Amino acid sequence: MHNQHKGEYTLTSIRFSHYVEKVRWTLDRLGIPYHERYVLPVMHFFITPFIVRGSGHRDSQSTRFSTPILSTDEGQVIAKSTAIMHYLSDRYLKKEYSLFPSQDVINLDNQFNENLGPATRRILYYYSLNKPEIMFKLADNNAGAIQAGVYKLLYPLSRRLMAKALEITQAEAEQSLEHVFKAYDDIEDRLSDGRQFLFENRLTAADISFACLGGILMLPTVQEGYAAYLPPINEVDPKLAEIAHQLRDHKAGQWALSLFREYRGQRILPGKPLLKASPN
Ligand SMILES: N[C@@H](CCC(=O)N[C@@H](CS)C(=O)NCC(=O)O)C(=O)O
Numbered sequence: 005m006h007n008q009h010k011g012e013y014t015l016t017s018i019r020f021s022h023y024v025e026k027v028r029w030t031l032d033r034l035g036i037p038y039h040e041r042y043v044l045p046v047m048h049f050f051i052t053p054f055i056v057r058g059s060g061h062r063d064s065q066s067t068r069f070s071t072p073i074l075s076t077d078e079g080q081v082i083a084k085s086t087a088i089m090h091y092l093s094d095r096y097l098k099k100e101y102s103l104f105p106s107q108d109v110i111n112l113d114n115q116f117n118e119n120l121g122p123a124t125r126r127i128l129y130y131y132s133l134n135k136p137e138i139m140f141k142l143a144d145n146n147a148g149a150i151q152a153g154v155y156k157l158l159y160p161l162s163r164r165l166m167a168k169a170l171e172i173t174q175a176e177a178e179q180s181l182e183h184v185f186k187a188y189d190d191i192e193d194r195l196s197d198g199r200q201f202l203f204e205n206r207l208t209a210a211d212i213s214f215a216c217l218g219g220i221l222m223l224p225t226v227q228e229g230y231a232a233y234l235p236p237i238n239e240v241d242p243k244l245a246e247i248a249h250q251l252r253d254h255k256a257g258q259w260a261l262s263l264f265r266e267y268r269g270q271r272i273l274p275g276k277p278l279l280k281a282s283p284n
Pocket residue numbers: 018021022023048063065066067068069070071072083084085086117125
């Protein structure tokens with residue numbers, strides 16, 4: 005599948021994905037306009053293989069057809085959130101402003117990619133995957149009408165596939181929750197000397213990575229800066245709402261939300277469907 009917007013950036017995304025949000029944050033912060041091509045989970049298998057072709061990175065938590073995938077203005081296709089951020093940082097930022105200024109930053113971002121991202125995702129799905137009213141709204145607000153319609157038809161199949169692929173069981177969800185709180189506590193410790201950012205006194209990939217991969221479990225809204233529709237706290241399973249509130253009260257959670265407020269950057273080309281302030 006070719007880039008419909010030659011000479012411009014196109015981001016192929018499962019819109020609500022926190023890995024995708026890392027890349028949107030980077031693009032928006034750098035002031036780079038991009039088009040976003042939305043795919044929904046499982047349906048992406050019919051689309052992304054034609055975009056990544058032979059490339060694409062499989063890892064322990066995702067297939068080689070996973071999103072985000074960035075098609076660049078020069079015709080390159082780059083998969084994997086961190087690889088895309090490296091590309092953008094190397095291309096647009098002077099070395100002294102790099103998003104990856106040290107091995108420590110690289111290591112922490114990788115750790116979040118491998119552990120925190122899958123943990124928060126598993127908890128969200130554990131409480132949402134079996135609730136069609138939540139999943140259908142997620143589809144309606146994060147993809148076009150035709151795709152959302154097909155998603156609903158395939159929903160019984162897709163929720164089984166996803167539950168299996170992402171190991172969504174009660175035992176795994178409980179373990180993941182412990183991991184998330186531990187990660188939040190670690191961040192609070194790191195910030196306890198009063199620093200504003202994790203490293204270097206400025207925003208790096210490690211901060212963006214925690215805010216997105218850890219922060220999604222607070223269910224940040226569009227107004228709070230998350231560039232996709234997530235189910236509102238007052239509509240989700242009460243247990244999930246309780247977790248989101250606990251994380252919002254946590255120092256690390258408050259810090260992540262402050263990064264969204266102050267360092268997220270503004271999107272230049274709005275995506276469709278438009279993100280409504282009060283979704284229906
Ligand atoms: N390590 C990858 C993980 C991305 C990832 O897990 N993406 C999910 C969305 S949250 C996905 O597209 N999954 C579908 C698949 O693995 O086929 C990255 O950082 O880009």
